[in-house]
Amino acid sequence: MNKTIAITLAGLLAGAALAQSKSITVYTGRSKGLVDPIVQQFEQDTGIKVNVRYATDSAIIAALQEEGKASPADVLWANSSGSLGIANEAGLLTTLSKTLVSKFPEVYAPSNNTWIPLSVRFRVMAYNTNKVKPESFPKSVMDLPKHKEFKGRIGWTPTYASFQDFVGAMIALKGEAATREWLLGMKALEPKSYAASNVAMMEGIRNNEIDVAITNHYYIQRFIKSGAPIGTYYFQQGDVGGLALVTGAGILKTSKKRADALKFLNYLVAPKAQQFFTAEVFEYPVTNKIILSSSLLPFAEAAKLSPKIDQEKMGPRLEQAQKLLREVGLL
Structure with a gap:
């Protein structure tokens, strides 16, 4: 060669x-x-x-x-x-x-x-548009436990990182006592826990297992694209439910x-x-x-709904949230 x-x-x-x-x-x-x-x-x-x-x-x-x-x-x-x-x-x-x-x-x-x-991503509430009407929903996620009509018909994901960040932010904004009360109030509604994923929870809405769920906005959008009867509900401006x-x-x-x-x-x-x-x-x-x-929703509008939270301090809040979730039997 x-x-x-x-x-x-x-x-x-x-x-x-x-x-x-x-x-x-x-x-x-x-x-x-x-x-x-x-x-x-x-x-x-x-x-x-x-x-x-x-x-x-x-x-x-x-x-x-x-x-x-x-x-x-x-x-x-x-x-x-x-x-x-x-x-x-x-x-x-x-x-x-x-x-x-x-x-x-x-x-x-x-x-x-x-x-x-x-x-x-933004926290929101998903709902079955064929089963429930958003006009009756609470303005604040903190009032969700008062809605007994959702007993056994609401979903959440306590083991999911976004949910735990949400609970951590609630502790920062409302205090640990109020957050504990909220978690216990939600437990009294006998929510269906979707340990696998938010996707499974959206499937639950589509399949009439549940009527509403606390989730991130983008999961809903992915199901809307496929024609699922799922709507997005935004809580009032500054509410932790729009984090x-x-x-x-x-x-x-x-x-x-x-x-x-x-x-x-x-x-x-x-x-x-x-x-x-x-x-x-x-x-x-x-x-x-x-x-x-x-x-x-236009980004500026979605961002305006969220409470002001220091993302850098979410680490300690997440640890607090995980500790509280264990104490109330959700982890």
Whole structure:
């Protein structure tokens, strides 16, 4: 073989091997359907392989703490800012560039610069449009336990990260005593608990198992798209029932591939990924110039309904919420 050709071929093979060896590992509390499509697109666009581990936020943080310095994970992609706060307090996340974090609205980004927001969801109440009328619903989620007509016909997800962040925010805004009273009042309504997912809960509404449910707005939108008779009810402005919840991601201190991990984070807030979160998942973007689905409430209106909550402090609140939920027998 010609020496020049041989050297060129060797160089190409070495380059191909290097490209194939480029990979990162992502631990995520988000479901596969919300993660896998954009991960595949990232791999196609960058040539970087992404190994994904799926579990609940709490299970992932426990695994990271158990693995310690031996953890293979590079990125934590969490379902809630509370989980990211706990990860930061546990010393798991590295500090990101202030320039990167400052790109996002202060209300959704942490000042400690250890993670970035990726999308925004809002708490709402879902209801079967064929069975109940929203005119009779309470203006505040705090008054929901008074509605005895929902006994045995309401759904919730106490084991879900977003629900726990919601309870944590309720503790911050209303106090632990009022939150405990609310949880016990809700238990008296004999709600159906959907441990599997909010998707199963929306199926419950569609299949007439329940009439109403406390959830995140985007689950409803995904079912409306399929023609399900599910409506969205927004509580009054400033009510904890309309809480804005943030998903986000950070790079782990143990990562040995920080440059590629940072490429992944930047990809998730670039237009292609942000448009995916909005058009396919029906979440709200954290960057500008993204086209919203016409079925979504305009972002400014949804944001105005949410109470003001410091996302950076959601970690301690989440821990308080989990403790209270255990005490009242829901975890």
